[in-house]
Amino acid sequence: MKKSVAIAGGGIAGLSAAVFLAEKGFKIKLFESSPKLGGRAYSFYDRDRKMFFDNGQHLLAGWYKNTFDFLKIIGTYNDLKFQSNLEIDFLDTYKQKLKLKSSGLRPPFNLLSALISFPGFTGKEKLSVLKLRALMNGKSFDNFSNTAELLDSLGQTGNLMKYFWEPFILAVFNTAAKNVSVNVFMNVISKGFSDENGFKLVIPSNDLNQLLIDRAEEYLLSRGNEIEKSVRIIGAVLNSSDDHFITEDTRKIKADHFISAVPFHSFRGVFGNTSGPDHICAERLRSSSIVSVHIFLKDNCNLEFLKDNPLGMTGLIGTKIQWIFKKSESYFSVVISGADELGVTELSSEEIADLCIEDLEKCLNGFSGEMIKDYKVIKEKRATFIPDNESDSLRPKQLTGIKNFYIAGDWTDTGLPSTIESAIQSARICSDHICKTEGI
Ligand SMILES: Cc1cc2nc3c(=O)[nH]c(=O)nc-3n(C[C@H](O)[C@H](O)[C@H](O)COP(=O)(O)OP(=O)(O)OC[C@H]3O[C@@H](n4cnc5c(N)ncnc54)[C@H](O)[C@@H]3O)c2cc1C
Incomplete structure (x- = not known):
């Protein structure tokens, strides 16, 4: 008989965990508290304008390897538009058009060359670009308390901040450099430099439902898996001979493995009483x-x-x-x-x-x-x-100490900022471990 996995939360982490595991032959029971799947990445129909809107533009990057694997399984990978080289147009308040364009060189020279040729930088600032090589040689930056301090120490001031680092950091981390832990920043930089496509931008050519949700749902349902929407998981009994999730309508959901894929602000309310992960204080994330x-x-x-x-x-x-x-x-x-x-x-x-x-x-x-x-x-x-210093210690591992209970979600300890890739990477870790436990 197929081994079963119950998943609480139908955002991208829960959906991708379900797809990775269904692909390996597990029977999935997925529970989503809201009437729709997708969590923080979804599209909705606007009746007045008779069209779909995404809840926000989502950008991907060349380093989103787990995301690409997920999209390949559900069949939407070809709906992504990849840049052939990093190239971004900017306009400033003087109505000046400025292009950041990398050459086809290998990393890190692709980014360095783009910055050195950027018309918005003075000669002195271009020289400071060379100091960024320090980011690429494995040096430890533990002595800096945030990314703003680190960049300042590397001479990244003035227009270098205004035209490159501030937009880049806001886009990737959704906060200012002073709120970004050096650890998370360096993880993104090293992913970006890990291969020649790392820093290229990738944009969906369809809406978020078409790219991420609808085909994942079809994939799961067509293989006999169960998805229940508008069903909230309110607790769990684990580490017992009768392991189960409890639904709001007081049903017991039994399975061989259990994954929490709820957001950080819900985790304690749902799973706080479960012995094992009670030390997790993720609700303190901002x-x-x-x-x-x-x-x-x-x-x-x-x-x-x-x-x-x-x-x-x-x-x-x-x-x-x-x-x-x-x-x-x-x-x-x-x-x-x-x-x-x-x-x-x-x-x-x-x-x-x-x-x-x-x-x-x-x-x-x-x-x-x-x-x-x-x-x-x-x-x-x-x-x-917000991926600040405190978040580094608040993000839990995906493996919990309870042998069949796992935590997925962009906020778990992936070392990445709050992104689709972090959500899917966490799901991958849970799914790989469940497969290993079952000898698959
Ligand atoms: C406007 C916007 C723009 C963004 N832009 C980008 C971008 O450009 N690039 C990028 O990579 N990322 C971007 N993100 C971030 C990305 O959307 C998230 O990191 C990702 O969707 C998080 O997925 P998740 O599954 O970890 O969490 P969530 O999406 O929060 O999913 C958790 C799910 O659990 C459900 N749930 C909660 N409690 C329960 C319960 N008790 N029982 C059952 N279900 C429950 C929730 O309803 C939700 O569906 C953006 C986000 C937003 C909002």
Whole structure:
């Protein structure tokens, strides 16, 4: 008989654990408390506008190896657009267009060459780029208490921060450099340099449901697995002869293995009484928000003023908006990461729209707020956790000390920031260990 695995949480960690294990022949019972799968990465239908929106633009990078494996299994890997070389267009508040473009050299020279040739840096700043070689030779930076201090010690000041490190760090870590642990920062840098595609950007060509959710659900259901939505797991009895999850409607869910894939802020409430992981204080992790605004232009206006580039993505410098994603000739979305730190999350939708218009008018030649027909603001208040120094000690391992209980989720100890790759890497660790235990 097939061995069974019960999973609490149908976000990307829970779904990918289910898919990895189903592929190896396990019988999956997946429970998701909300009516939809996908957790913090999903699309929803807007009845007024008759279209799907993602809850926020998700970008991947060439180092998302576990994510690519997951997408290959469910059959959506080819829905990703890969950059052939790292290339990003920026616009600043002087309406200057600046291109960060790497040569086809091997890492780390691809990134170094991109920075050295970037038009926004002074001669002295270009010389400071060479100091970044220290990041690539395995040196320990334990003596720095955060990434801002580390970068400062490497001469990364002025325009180097403004035009490169600040946008890069906000995009990857969703917070400022002073809140990023050196450990997590260095893990991303070494992943980026681990192969020639590491720092290239990868963008989904479909919405998040099509890329990550729908086909994973089909994959699981077509193989006889069970998915129950709108069913909350409220506790577990483990380390006993009668191991089970308990559902809100008081059912006992028995299985051979159990995975928690709930977010950090729910973990203690659900599994805190389970002997073993009671030392986990993940609820002390801090969250950071992301605000996205979808902007539609009037019928006689178009996005000519937005320079076309292969990914349809432009960075803004010196503004609260950090990225613009061109969706069609009359529709684009903008992203504000670290939105609470910037004081944006608490603003009303109208105030956020005004702020966007101000930023866009400052940077885009030919743009005026008068061109806007309609907009939609999406606030994700708990988009990511903040990967600060304290988080290093709060993130639990995936193996718990209870022989058949595992923890997956972007917030577990993967050494990575709060990303799809961290969620899927954690799922991979759980699934590999379950397979090993069962001799598969
Ligand atoms: C706006 C936005 C933009 C982002 N941009 C990027 C990006 O560009 N690149 C990137 O890599 N990442 C990005 N992320 C982060 C990424 O979405 C997350 O890291 C990832 O989705 C986390 O997945 P998870 O499964 O670990 O957690 P979650 O998505 O939080 O999933 C946990 C699931 O558990 C369910 N649950 C909770 N309690 C219970 C219970 N008791 N019983 C059953 N189910 C329960 C929840 O409903 C949820 O579905 C972004 C996130 C947001 C919000």
